Amino acid sequence: MNEYAGIAEQLRLRLANLLERAEVIEDDLRHPLDADWSEQAVDLADDEALAGVDDVLRAEIQQVRLALLRIENGTYGTCAVCGEPIGLARLQALPIATRCIKCA
Numbered sequence: 001m002n003e004y005a006g007i008a009e010q011l012r013l014r015l016a017n018l019l020e021r022a023e024v025i026e027d028d029l030r031h032p033l034d035a036d037w038s039e040q041a042v043d044l045a046d047d048e049a050l051a052g053v054d055d056v057l058r059a060e061i062q063q064v065r066l067a068l069l070r071i072e073n074g075t076y077g078t079c080a081v082c083g084e085p086i087g088l089a090r091l092q093a094l095p096i097a098t099r100c101i102k103c104a
């Protein structure tokens, strides 16, 4: 049994949740602009805010995917800077961490 199985499960749930949210936002971005001009300005402002959220979401989706990949290929839990193991408590608190507490 992989020692990170619990974390992997947590990451998979997180990924599913993030993908669901990204899809809702994308659906929202796709709808046609309101015919009314004043409404249109509001719609545009809303869409800009959503596009920003989308970037943050995309970045996190990417980080979660990379973390899962590292668990699969056995590089998970090793600091990207000093190569020392990252503490399990830190990984449980921040599963996408790529650096140990000293290098963070």
Ligand SMILES: [Zn+2]
Pocket: 079, 080, 081, 082, 083, 084, 099, 100, 101, 102, 103, 104
């Ligand atoms: Zn380190």
